[in-house]
Amino acid sequence: MFKGLLSLFRPRQVEQPVAAPSPPASPAVDMEQPGYLRHRPILDREQRVVAHELTVARPRPAHAAQWQTPSRRLFADALLWHFVQARLEALLAQRLVFLPVGLGVLEHPALPGLPRHNVVLHLAWHEDELGGDGEALLAGMSRLRAMGFSLACAQELLAGDERLAALSDYVVVDAGRLAPPDLLTVQRRLAGWLEHKPLVAMNVDFLEMYEACRLLRFTFFHGAFVAGREQGESNVVVPPYKVAAMELLNAIRRQAAPDELAEKAWADPTLVLRLLRVVNSPAFRLRSPIRDLKQAIAYLGHDELYRWATLLLFSSQQPEDRHPMEHAWREAALVRGRFMELLAGSQVPDSERRDLFIVGVLSMIDRIFSMSMPRALQHFSLPSEVTEALLHCSGRHAPYLELAIACERGDEASIETLATVCGHDLVAVNRCQIEALEWILGFAGLAD
CATH class of the missing domain: 3.20.20.450 (EAL domain)
Incomplete structure (x- = not known):
């Protein structure tokens, strides 16, 4: 049996x-x-x-x-x-x-x-x-x-x-x-x-x-x-800390020079502190800690820096700006992104895996910003396929996002169908879910 x-x-x-x-x-x-x-x-x-x-x-x-x-x-x-x-x-x-x-x-x-x-x-x-x-x-x-x-x-x-x-x-x-x-x-x-x-x-x-x-x-x-999703407010103002984080992300996306990236980050010292916490976390296994922001940027490179800078969108500088569900939403978003990246594995190029991670993370940005997804994405400079997946659930990345959401809901019929579309079975889905869940343990508190 x-x-x-x-x-x-x-x-x-x-x-x-x-x-x-x-x-x-x-x-x-x-x-x-x-x-x-x-x-x-x-x-x-x-x-x-x-x-x-x-x-x-x-x-x-x-x-x-x-x-x-x-x-x-x-x-x-x-x-x-x-x-x-x-x-x-x-x-x-x-x-x-x-x-x-x-x-x-x-x-x-x-x-x-x-x-x-x-x-x-x-x-x-x-x-x-x-x-x-x-x-x-x-x-x-x-x-x-x-x-x-x-x-x-x-x-x-x-x-x-x-x-x-x-x-x-x-x-x-x-x-x-x-x-x-x-x-x-x-x-x-x-x-x-x-x-x-x-x-x-x-x-x-x-x-x-x-x-x-x-x-x-x-x-x-x-x-x-x-x-859960709350009704977005028409007059929501994005806090300055998150505006600075988005400007940093957009500068990374256009491959700005390290000096410009450092300048963008220093627009809010909290960004610098949290980026240094990320790069000095046990996940990177550094032999000695990195204290300088430019050194951290050089060590991470544009792709990894973009990946971890997205984490900062799910944190707040001031207690009054913090949504009660911020911690839970941040973890859910990171698990989504990591799951999608793991499931793609060696089937897709590195750049596409990175985009899948970004799709998973940004799929909850409307909750964090308390606004509709189209309005939230206006703040970002993103590849067209990332935008298509987030706005219209279409394109190559969409089945991975739909599968991640189906896993959260426990919709097994959809999980089996979407896993097949992505070229996997339930064994792989389970393995990637568990790996993503354990992976997040090293990062969940870094943005606090």
Whole structure:
């Protein structure tokens, strides 16, 4: 059953565990094909990405009214095998990873191989055949805790049981399923009962819902709100810092001399400081730090300098200029750009890979500037193919951008179609997504 799943990532150079026999899958559930391993960011109260939820495409039967037990078991089985194969050491070194599972995970042969550090098993449903009651849940959670796992538990499973609450490191509330009055009632009950337990608001789909959950003192936030788009304002004025960054980018694009580039950067000393932080980051592995801007420009060259100067557009000089979602949008934009660049690989020339990175990064510039994409792009001097991809979703770069967005949405049908257009399969898509996610860890804070 898991032959297709185990091919999702390159196998380790060790013998793989053999899956225990599982009940037959529903005929409507095809688990023999590799699935997409989706990651969704989880933000803290400072709007910084501190964790990720990893899921696979849920094998929901086509005509089922609810997610049935066999399908949930297959989902958890697939997720654990995918996770074990994914080699996420770099990600786990810095961030939490939430894995939604049921108690059936206890019998899964991949469980002993799961890392303990920063892995949170999110108990999201009862396993009916294991006994859908508090005592079965208590016994299962106790076993998982004894194995060294951190646990999150869906609030409805706690059912007011102090023993279950004591075993939970996090309490998860599916905010997307609750009407605002019900969400308020649940939050008040949990806050009074579990005062020191972090509350995780899951499936927060809109920025307005996020703001409401934040006011309700949730600790972590997960959902589609991260990619939310606000209505642009007609009278938006771009802050001077970002104007200086755009002028620097345009000078780099026309291959201006190093002296002119340095002059453009010094128009705002914060630009200089942040550029030096980038070039001295561990990613460049310098033997000795670079202190001089002209030396940094010479070291990077025009192409790399342009690449990293775009990062500065997603940061603000003054707190009053900073959008609450700035950190999350910056990371999402960089992951998009890096994913597109990695996926293209050796199939395209270096210059085209660099343009793909720029397309991915600038695809969120309308959010940062709070204006329409056509108006935002008026500030830039860009190659025509970059502009076509951003404005009209056309040209050679467009399928890569569409694929990156489909990955964020978890639209597996579109992912498979677009991956084929780009000349890849889901194995490559998963690999590039994970590599992009781990790559960003070295750069996410450099523009602050």
